[in-house]
Amino acid sequence: MRQIPDDNLCYPILLTVGTSTGSGFFLNTGTGIFLITAKHVLYDPQTGILHATQAKITSYPKEHADTEKNIFILDLPELSNTGEIKFDSTLDIAAIRVGINNPSNPDRTTLSSGVTMEQIAQTGIVSVALNNVRLLSDVMVSNDVFVMGYPISLGLANIPQLDYSKPLIRTGVVAGKNNTLRSIILDCPVYPGNSGGPVIEVERDGLEYKFRIIGVVIQLVPTIAQSIHPGIPGVVVNSGYSVAASMDGVLALVHQF
Numbered sequence: 001m002r003q004i005p006d007d008n009l010c011y012p013i014l015l016t017v018g019t020s021t022g023s024g025f026f027l028n029t030g031t032g033i034f035l036i037t038a039k040h041v042l043y044d045p046q047t048g049i050l051h052a053t054q055a056k057i058t059s060y061p062k063e064h065a066d067t068e069k070n071i072f073i074l075d076l077p078e079l080s081n082t083g084e085i086k087f088d089s090t091l092d093i094a095a096i097r098v099g100i101n102n103p104s105n106p107d108r109t110t111l112s113s114g115v116t117m118e119q120i121a122q123t124g125i126v127s128v129a130l131n132n133v134r135l136l137s138d139v140m141v142s143n144d145v146f147v148m149g150y151p152i153s154l155g156l157a158n159i160p161q162l163d164y165s166k167p168l169i170r171t172g173v174v175a176g177k178n179n180t181l182r183s184i185i186l187d188c189p190v191y192p193g194n195s196g197g198p199v200i201e202v203e204r205d206g207l208e209y210k211f212r213i214i215g216v217v218i219q220l221v222p223t224i225a226q227s228i229h230p231g232i233p234g235v236v237v238n239s240g241y242s243v244a245a246s247m248d249g250v251l252a253l254v255h256q257f
Contacts, residue, residue: 003202004146004200004202004211005211006062006064007062007126008146008148008200008211009060009148009167009169010059010060010061010062010126011025011026011126011128011148011198011200011213012024012025012059012148012149012150012167012197012198013025013026013035013057013058013059014057014058014059014150014165014167015035015037015041015055015056015057015196016055016056016058017041017042017050017051017052017054017055017076018051018052018054019052020041020051021150021152021193022037022038022041022149022150022193022195022196022197023037023041023148023149023150023167023193023194023195023196023197023198023217024036024037024038024041024057024196024197025127025128025196025197025198025213026059026098026125026126026127026128027095027127027128027130027133027250027254028101028127028128028129028130029130029254030101030130031100031101031103032097032099032100032101032254032257033097033098033099033100033101033109033125033127034095034096034097034098034254034257035057035074035095035096035098036093036094036095036196036198036216036250037093037094037096037195037196037216038092038093038094038195038196038216038217038218038245039087039088039089039092039093039094040092040195040218041094041195041196042055042076042085042087042094043087043094050076050077050080052076053075053076053077054073054074054075054076055073055074055076056071056072056073056074057070057071057072057073057074057098058070058071058165059125059126060121060126060166061121061122061123061124061125061126062123062124062126063122063123066121066122066123068119068120068121068122069119069121070119070120070121070124070125071117071118071119071120072098072111072115072116072117072118073115073116073118074096074098074114074115074116075114075115075116076114078113078114079096079112079113079114079115082112082113082114084096084097084098084112084113084114084257086253086254086256086257087253088245088249088252088253090181090249091181091182091183091218091245091246091249092218092219092245093216093218093245093249093250093253094253095250095253095254095257096112097112097254097257098111098112098115099111099112099115100112128198128213132211132212132213133212133213133214133247133250133251134201134212134213134214134247135246135247135248135251136177136179136182136184136214136246136247136248139174139177139184139201139214139215139246140174140201140203141174141175141176141177142173142174143173143174143201143202143203144171144172144173144201144202145171145172145173145174145186145188145199145200145201145202145214146169146170146171146199146200146202147169147170147171147172147186147188147190147194147197147199147217147242148167148168148169148170148197148198148199148200149167149168149190149193149194149195149196149197149198149217150164150167150168150193150194150197151168151190151191151192151193151194152164152192152193153191153192153193154168154191154193167197170188170189170190171188172186172187172188173186173187173188174186174187174201174214175187175241178243182245182246182248182249183215183218183243183244183245183246184199184214184215184243184244184245184246185221185241185242185243186199186241186242186243186244187240187241188240188241188242189220189238189239189240189241189242190217190219190220190242191220191238194217194242195217195218195219196216196217196218197216197217198213198215198216198217199213199214199215199216199217199244200212200213200214201213201214213247214244214246214247215244215245215246215247216244216245216247216250217242217243217244218243218244218245219242219243220238220239220241220242220243221238221239221240221241221242221243222236222237222238222239223236223237223238223239224236224237225237
């Protein structure tokens with residue numbers, strides 16, 4: 001038996017912005033569909049300028065037998081100019097409204113201006129519903145987590161090992177919470193390309209398990225490996241811990257729409 005529900009495996013989306021890539025997921029609030037990712041996947045952290053004018057979204061459908069992918073093209077300047085992109089610089093998160101749900105028919109969605117559907121799988125896209133989201137105050141330290149995304153930075157070009165078109169999963173635990181920064185510390189390494197990906201917390205409730213999205217990957221936690229040679233500085237390396245922005249900030253963003 002799989003440790004997480006099948007549809008959870010389809011949560012992470014691949015976001016290609018110019019020559020860089022990141023991860024993300026779709027959040028369905030009932031009134032709209034939002035692409036959630038890290039702000040630095042879209043914007044240069046130093047200049048605040050968009051990395052590119054166009055972004056490509058690739059996601060997988062719920063049914064594994066459905067071999068087609070969902071592909072959307074985003075006109076980022078247009079979405080920005082029309083107010084369809086909101087971001088929180090403190091939390092390093094961004095939300096793009098990619099579609100508006102029909103009030104009389106929630107199963108029908110109108111794409112936002114600036115979003116073009118290039119390909120849609122027969123079984124559609126998988127999004128996270130609000131009842132599958134957990135706020136920071138309810139996140140339990142020591143609970144198991146799954147980190148999902150597209151760490152395309154891994155591997156060597158001349159040694160093919162990974163299928164970069166499909167997401168990878170890491171497991172860990174909630175190592176701690178930073179209530180001041182509204183963030184979650186994970187005992188789980190992440191790498192460039194993981195940014196923006198969803199974090200799923202697993203909680204046992206009697207004989208059942210609950211799976212909730214608790215955050216968005218935004219950072220790895222570095223450490224300095226001390227040099228054994230006098231006068232040579234240490235090297236910054238991945239500590240194996242990572243940081244996720246809590247869903248509190250994400251919900252605050254989507255409420256701005």
